[in-house]
């Protein structure tokens with residue numbers, strides 16, 4: 485029942501986003517180093533472990549924090565569930581980047597930002613209403629931050645199960661495919677029920693994107709599947725992550 489509802493919802497989203505066909509050709513092609521607008525060098529977080537994500541090769545567009553759920557279905561009792569998508573509300577944190585200007589925060593506050601949002605703000609997903617899971621767009625007040633985080637968009641999986649990032653009402657859109665995943669560092673926040681932090685990811689445009697070509701998911705908190713107690717069980721596990729969009 486829940487999945488059917490989700491399907492209807494995702495169909496509606498796909499219909500809403502399918503019509504415009506745009507090419508991702510803005511003249512700022514791959515090969516350029518990240519080009520911050522203000523002379524600040526934005527350094528993508530690294531795990532500090534033996535594996536790392538490839539260095540960004542395109543201009544940074546936004547850094548956002550996502551808060552939502554990772555969904556799973558269960559096929560084997562006792563094993564982790566199989567990922568079937570995710571939903572998250574996105575807030576712009578670019579201006580908070582340490583050293584980037586008057587709105588910046590300390591490195592310590594920045595590095596724990598996803599954990600803070602996971603643990604001190606309300607999950608912005610209505611898990612009881614699959615036809616309308618997102619609340620009305622609103623800026624997010626987070627205790628300890630100098631100002632509310634501007635709402636910027638949503639992350640969801642579309643009708644084709646494509647991970648999608650919609651910013652500013654689809655003015656910027658990333659239809660993504662996963663290139664690489666690496667484990668979150670052992671120091672990551674394991675989540676509200678200690679289920680574990682989801683992997684860090686690197687995804688790139690799979691066609692149909694607007695103004696964006698790459699995204700990195702880093703500083704993840706929570707979101708991993710808990711051990712399944714029944715076949716067919718579904719899980720929606722709260723998570724936060726920082727997404728760096730290029």
Ligand SMILES: *[C@@H]1O[C@H](CO)[C@@H](O)[C@H](O)[C@H]1NC(C)=O
Nearest residue numbers: 490555569570611614617720
């Ligand atoms: C994930 O689960 C939520 C309910 O917790 C539901 O609203 C949403 O449609 C599901 N999304 C996907 C992609 O399965």
